[in-house]
Amino acid sequence: MKIIILDGNKIKNTKHFHKAFIKALDLPRSYGKNLDALNDVLTSAQEEIGIIAVNTSLLSEALGTRWQSFLQLMEDVDLEKSNIHFTIPF
Template structure:
């Protein structure tokens, strides 16, 4: 199973988000750098994958569309049975399971 960790500490500014996601998910150069493109790209995952979001409070502080991104990940795990989504805070891990 593949595990991809997205760490909010690396999001310092709004413009960091899609550059960071491109690296983490190894998206192609033509990736559209918006939430629609992210949905399309992630929905094509065809192997068991766990996406872990660490330090969500920092991410939220630096990305105005954080709630939409969170909804995207939650919808994605409901749409694609190969995807699991977890949120890790400093204190606990919240598992978002299908």
């Protein structure tokens, strides 16, 4: 399983947010660095992927309206893919 930690203490903007996915999933340079591209990556993934969001109030501040869009994306992906696991621990 590949694990992606989205830590609000480290992610200060959308660039950092997408870098977390690029690094953990070894995405190509052509990755679009937007939520549509992330959706494509996650819905086409065959391997197990765990996404853990911590310090979410800071993530929300850093991403602005994109945070809510990301949460909706994860809800949609969860309905479609059983190999993608999204968690906010507390």
